[in-house]
Amino acid sequence: MFLKSLFNSLNHFFNKNPILSYFLVFELAFIVFFYLHSNLAFADPDSFYHAKIAMLIKEGGLVKDFPWQQFTVLKDYFIDHHFLYHVLLVPFVWLLPPLIGLKLATIIFSSALVTVFFWLLRRLKTRGAFFYTLVLLVSNPFVFRVNLAKAQALALIFFLLIILLLFEKKKIWLFIVSFLYVWLYGGWPLALILTVIFFLAELPFIIKKGKIRRNFKLKLFSDFKYFGIVAGGLILGIIVNPYFPKNLLFYWQQIFQIAVVNYRETIGVGGEWYGYNFFELVAGTSIAFLIFIVAATFFLLKIKKQNQKTIFLFINALMFFILTLRSRRNVEYFIPSMILFSAVAMDLFFKTFKTAELKRFGQEFKVFLGEKKVFFVGFLIPILLAPYIIFRDLKSVKDTYNNGMSFDKFEKSSVWLKKNSQPGSIVFQSDWDEFPLLFYHNSSNYYIVGLDPTFMYKYNQDLYWKWERVTTGKETQNIYDIIKKDFGAAYVFVGLDRHQSFDNTIKSNFLFQEVYSDDEAKIYKVL
Numbered sequence: 001m002f003l004k005s006l007f008n009s010l011n012h013f014f015n016k017n018p019i020l021s022y023f024l025v026f027e028l029a030f031i032v033f034f035y036l037h038s039n040l041a042f043a044d045p046d047s048f049y050h051a052k053i054a055m056l057i058k059e060g061g062l063v064k065d066f067p068w069q070q071f072t073v074l075k076d077y078f079i080d081h082h083f084l085y086h087v088l089l090v091p092f093v094w095l096l097p098p099l100i101g102l103k104l105a106t107i108i109f110s111s112a113l114v115t116v117f118f119w120l121l122r123r124l125k126t127r128g129a130f131f132y133t134l135v136l137l138v139s140n141p142f143v144f145r146v147n148l149a150k151a152q153a154l155a156l157i158f159f160l161l162i163i164l165l166l167f168e169k170k171k172i173w174l175f176i177v178s179f180l181y182v183w184l185y186g187g188w189p190l191a192l193i194l195t196v197i198f199f200l201a202e203l204p205f206i207i208k209k210g211k212i213r214r215n216f217k218l219k220l221f222s223d224f225k226y227f228g229i230v231a232g233g234l235i236l237g238i239i240v241n242p243y244f245p246k247n248l249l250f251y252w253q254q255i256f257q258i259a260v261v262n263y264r265e266t267i268g269v270g271g272e273w274y275g276y277n278f279f280e281l282v283a284g285t286s287i288a289f290l291i292f293i294v295a296a297t298f299f300l301l302k303i304k305k306q307n308q309k310t311i312f313l314f315i316n317a318l319m320f321f322i323l324t325l326r327s328r329r330n331v332e333y334f335i336p337s338m339i340l341f342s343a344v345a346m347d348l349f350f351k352t353f354k355t356a357e358l359k360r361f362g363q364e365f366k367v368f369l370g371e372k373k374v375f376f377v378g379f380l381i382p383i384l385l386a387p388y389i390i391f392r393d394l395k396s397v398k399d400t401y402n403n404g405m406s407f408d409k410f411e412k413s414s415v416w417l418k419k420n421s422q423p424g425s426i427v428f429q430s431d432w433d434e435f436p437l438l439f440y441h442n443s444s445n446y447y448i449v450g451l452d453p454t455f456m457y458k459y460n461q462d463l464y465w466k467w468e469r470v471t472t473g474k475e476t477q478n479i480y481d482i483i484k485k486d487f488g489a490a491y492v493f494v495g496l497d498r499h500q501s502f503d504n505t506i507k508s509n510f511l512f513q514e515v516y517s518d519d520e521a522k523i524y525k526v527l
Contacts, residue, residue, distance in 0.1 A: 047149035048440035054089035072455035079243035081186035140393035178233025201312035295342035313341035414441030428489035473501030
């Protein structure tokens with residue numbers, strides 16, 4: 001009774017004070033995310049890259065050339081596929097110390113995402129919008145991913161907007177959002193996938209009981225035209241683009257070869273490209289997943305009563321569940337997708353459940369609980385454990401962020417390089433994920449590889465394997481010829497946290513002179 005009373009009171013308050021409710025949701029998210037970011041570190045090295053690109057845009061406008069990666073396809077075919085995101089970062093890195101500004105922007109964008117999710121649920125007239133938003137706010141993998149200093153939060157806002165615009169059939173806005181999506185985020189093909197799912201979700205209502213409805217062609221065209229609207233917006237975003245036509249090859253590399261094909265079985269790519277273990281995913285999303293199981297059960301019980309929205313959201317959630325098992329970077333889409341489905345499906349279930357059925361179900365459930373004490377305990381334990389799970393998950397994210405890369409990591413060594421080397425001289429670095437930090441602190445020098453090793457692998461496989469064998473200590477005999485002649489490097493940078501064998505190889509060779517050393521890195525001059 002207490003929970004029901006609390007639920008009704010909150011629902012009444014939010015219905016009576018809609019503007020205040022959005023403000024409260026934003027503030028709550030802001031406080032949680034501010035707590036997570038209350039440190040001078042980033043969990044992901046790409047954060048430094050995004051801050052630097054925003055700084056370069058502030059200083060000189062559009063970044064069209066990228067000589068900082070001499071042995072990747074980006075050297076000749078670079079495009080800023082997060083251009084709109086970087087433009088929005090400019091005021092933050094301009095008015096504040098750049099990395100502090102990046103943190104504040106991340107907190108604001110992520111809080112805005114949670115608020116938009118709440119707004120979407122209310123727009124769909126779903127009961128319990130605040131409750132489902134809270135579930136989203138405390139889901140560990142989601143909170144971790146959207147608080148990385150990347151375009152994820154803004155991309156998810158566009159993702160949710162496209163879903164709503166498909167539901168409400170706002171053609172002009174759907175076209176505009178699709179256009180801007182291309183400028184914001186390299187994952188824009190998701191918009192096309194959503195429209196295909198939207199179309200498929202309508203097919204059961206076009207074909208009923210094995211018969212095609214009379215208005216089949218009209219209805220078929222009516223729903224499929226949204227695919228054309230979205231495709232038109234995306235195509236225009238690709239063509240009316242400061243990077244056209246160079247962006248065509250880049251999207252082929254980024255979307256197809258990296259995201260779809262992926263070379264994770266061949267080369268060592270970023271951890272986000274490897275999939276979740278099923279049990280790890282369930283454990284990480286325990287509260288949301290439990291609600292999803294209940295909602296899916298209700299969905300199947302009332303399968304004949306479902307509408308296009310619930311079918312669409314179910315397929316969407318199922319698709320991202322499968323994609324997350326393949327690549328963990330999809331978890332930021334899976335969690336809001338399954339919570340959104342759960343909210344809408346459960347709302348429809350109780351709306352279509354007749355009063356007599358509901359009473360009978362309640363009585364049977366009470367009898368069942370009375371007879372099955374073990375089940376009652378099993379039902380009660382997750383509720384009692386919820387506060388512990390929430391605290392544990394948020395603390396886990398906080399600890400990960402605290403143990404991330406500090407603002408000044410590699411700063412001293414990078415500044416030394418900047419002062420003591422010729423501008424444009426090549427630095428042979430020991431790992432691809434060191435690049436963003438080196439690039440942020442020192443854009444005077446050029447480097448070997450960064451952002452994703454696939455860019456180097458596709459540039460020249462032979463050079464990639466030479467670089468890989470040298471930096472992992474597998475190659476010890478011909479390192480001078482490889483570093484000096486094949487890569488034309490003037491300096492070697494060695495990160496000491498993971499590359500001791502590489503350092504041992506370099507320092508034992510008299511053709512490399514140690515010129516700098518600290519607790520984080522060593523720098524050798526190639527003689």
